[in-house]
Amino acid sequence: MNKKASKNKVVKDVVEVIMENNQPVVSSLVVAELFKKRHDNVLQSINELEIPDDYRVLNFQATFRDVPGPNGAIRKEPAFNMTRDGFSLLAMGFTGKKAMEWKIKFLEAFNAMEAKLKIVPPQVEANIRFKKAKPEAVKSFEGAARYWCYLENISWEQGKRQIEGEIRVSDIYEMDKLALDSAWTYLNMCLYAVPPKMRGVNACSAKDLETVHGLLDYWAYCGNTPRKKLLASICKVMGLKSLKELPKSHVPHAISLIWEGINKHSGKVDALKEASH
Template identity: 30%
Template sequence: MKIDFNALVMLDHGVPVTTSFRVAEIFKKQHKNVLQAVQKLECSENFTKLNFKLCYKINELQNGKPQPYYEMTKDGFVFLVMGFTGKEAAQFKEAYINAFNWIQDELMKRGMSLMQRYNFVSLKFNTRKDEVSNSARSMRFWQDEKPEFLGELEILEKELQPHLTGLELK
C-alpha cells in the first residue's frame, strides 16, 4: 500500500494541515488511539500550541455529541507518526527519509562548484554501475547454474516417483 499524501493534506487558510481522522484512516489505526497518541506526545507546550489544535465536530453516530479531533500542521504530523509502528508507518518513514535525502542532494549540488558537482554525480553513477554490474554477474552465473539444478531435480523426481506411488521397482 502506498500512502496517498493528497488525501492526507488539506489547506486551512492557506496552511497545509491534516486531521487525526485522516491520520487514523491512512495509518489504519482507531481514531481514539490516534487521539491518545497525540495526548501522550512528550513535546514542549509551545510546540503543541503551534502544531496541534483540538477541534470538535458534531457526530451523528454519537447522538449529536461533539466528537474531539486534532488538526495538525506538517511538523505536528511528522512528530506524531514518527512514533507509529506498522507497515504504513514504515512506508511513511522511508518516504520521508528519501525526500530528505533528495533535498539534501539538491542543496549540496547548489553549493558546489562545477567540478565538485561533476565528482558528486560521477561517484553516484559509478556506485550504481557497480551495483548493476554485480547483479548482471549474478544473473550470468545463474544462467550456468540453472540447467544443472533442473537436470538434478529431474533425475531425483524420476527416482522419487516409484516411492510416491508405492510401487518401488526392484
Template identity: 30%
Template sequence: MNMMTTLNLRAMVSSDDGEPKTTSYAVAEAFGKRHSDVLRAIKNMKCSLQFRERNFAFTLKNKQIGNTKRNTGFYRMTERGFMFLVMGFNGEKADAIKEAFINAFEWMANQLTQKFQSKWARYNNIVGYRNNRKQQVSCSARDMNVWKHEKHPLDNEIAQLERDLQPSLPYMSGI
C-alpha cells in the first residue's frame, strides 16, 4: 500500500458530527467493487437492527444521469459498520485495504481530538484572561469603559467554546 493510496483513503473518511465516517461509495471504490454490490452486501448483513441503525445511515441524493435527475442511495457508516461489512472481504489486497482504512479512521479520530484539544486550550486561556482582566479592571474606575467593550465579545467566545466542547450524544431510538 503506497503513500498515495493512504492519502486517498484518508479523503474517504470524513467527520460527520464529530465522528469519523465513510460511505458505501468509498468502500466500492477502494475495494474495486460495483456500488450496487456493496449496497447488496450491506442489505444482506446478518446483524441486529440496533447495530444497523447505529452504524449505517441510508442517504438519498439527486444524481444527474444524462438529461435526467434521479435519486440514488448510499450509506454513511461508522468505523464499526465498515469493519462489520468488510469482514467478509478476503485476500491479500482486501486485507491491505482494510488495514489502510482502519489507519484512515484512526487518523480522522486524531484530527478530531486535536481540534477538541485546541478548543479546550483556547477556552482555558480565554477564561483565565477574562478573570484576570475582570480583577484588574475592578481596581480601576478609569478602565471600566474599556472593560465594557471587552466583556461582551469575551463572554460570547466563552459561550461558543462551551457549546463546542459539550459532548453530543447521537439520538438512538429504542434505548
C-alpha cells in the first residue's frame, strides 16, 4: 500500500456512520468535527433548512450527548443524527475543495453501510416473507393511521409516506408482522406524544383546556378513580410535566387519549355487569 492509499484509509475510518432505527445515520457532531465547523453553527444550518416538517422528522433525528462540566456536573448538548438524504441537504451549503473531498468520504461511508444491510441470508428473508401481516390487521392499522392524519390535518398519502419512511418499508400494505408492530409503536407515539421541541410552545390557555378538564372530571367520576392519578397518566403518555406544556395543536390528541381511556374503562364496567348476572 502506497502512502497516498494509506492516508485515504485513515480518512475513511474517521467517518463514523452508525445504525439508528434500522438505518445508517451520521451525527452532526461528526460532521462539525470533520468539516472544521463549530457545532452550534451546524445546528443552526440544520434548523434553517427550508424543508417540510415530515421530511425533517424522517431525516434529522434530534438527540443529545453528555458533556462533562466542572465539579462533576453533566450538561446535555443537542445534536442530530442525519440520514443520507439529511446529510446531503446540509452538505449542499459546504463549499470548497476540502469540503467536496469530505462529502465524497461521507457518501462512501453511507454506501458501505447500506451495502452491508442488503446482505440478507436467503433463509431469513424467506422467514420474513412467511410472516406477512394479515390484510385485516393492516386494514385495522390503516384505520387508526387515517385518524391520526385527521388530527394532524394532513392527507392520507402524506401520513402513509411518513410512516413508511420511519419504519423503512416501501409499502405499508406489504408489511410483515415485525414491521406492523413497529408501525403501531410509531403511530401511538405520533398520536399522543408531544415532540420535545413543541412542549410549552403556543401553550393552551385555561379556556383551551376546558374540554380536556371536563372529560377528566367525567372519567374520574364514572371510573371512581382519583382525578390526579388520571391526569398524571395522561401527561406521562404525552411526555408532559403538566398540561401547562400542552400546545394548542395537541388538544385534539389529548381529548382522543382521554376518550380512549373512558371507552376502555366502560368496556370493563360492562363486562363486570354481564359477569354478575
